[in-house]
Amino acid sequence: MHRRTRRLSEGFPKLVKKNSTTLVLGHAASGKSLWAETYLRDLSEKKIYVATAQLWDDDMRAKARDHAARRGSDWQLIEQPDDLAAICAGAGADQTLLIDCATMWLTGLMMAEADWQGPATDWIAAMATGPAHYIVVSNDVGGGVTPDNALARRFQRAQGALNQQLAAAADRVVQVTAGLPQLLKGTL
Template sequence: MIRQAQITLVLGHAASGKSVWAEELVLSRGAVATYVATAALWDDDMRAKARRHAERRGPEWSLIEGRDDLDAICTEAGAGDILLIDCATMWLTGLMMQDRDWSAPADAWIAAMARTKAQVVVVSNDIGGGITPDNALARRFQRAQGALNQRLAAAADAVVLVTAGLPQVLK
């Protein structure tokens, strides 16, 4: 495992094991675990994925779902709490699908993480390793996700890349 950190960023590609690894990290720290689910459940596949995640986590977790005001969530958390925000990519997707600005809310969220007494673990997808997408929206999203990940990594005390369920400490 990695050292204790106030802000930990866990990166990985789709189905890399990053969420499972992040959940284990949170539980190993012995704090009051809160899962912050950022995904909009637009279709049956997303609803099934959310169900699988909830079953895997079990009853020892409290749950906050469907909110995009991550700054308020971080501000409300206290000492002895640990937030698992899963994930920054779905949060960004939700804002972009509503054609909302993401930069100012990201700044507010990052500032709130720096101020909170809680520990925060953020899961995010590393989507920049593939080809350049063939349409403007996908390219805009790829650039925004890369920029968000860079901001989160700069603010984090620890950054871990998970590949095939194996963590590689980057910071």
């Protein structure tokens, strides 16, 4: 029996215009980052990985090392836990930025008790007017139960609001579950 192997990005549109944004949503460990990396790897443009996580513990440091090893050496790395607007505004037309991830960016701001709405508005505006391609990875937190504490509930509401803003501004939205992509917005 011959089985055809599908590439993770097969069947999805190539980025056809400059200044496009793709939002990749999924639950924790859903395969969204791997899908986004593979999708971007198939493009012929300069690849930039924008890491938003603050490496607070050994587990986070190990996860960052695993992601870096999986990507390989042909990616430029920018570590930026807070000012995504400046990174996106400064990108060139020949570049594609993979921002991984909006959830860790939001977590860092909320842990610092900083405003996130203003920076989110600035970030989304920078992607809308910048010349590059932008791929944003974010956790979908709307499919779970209501958290049992106030901080977690506040985070869930903020993440949901941020995802809605990103999805409204994006040219395409892809939901990844168990490594399988489903196009929610955009055309094939």
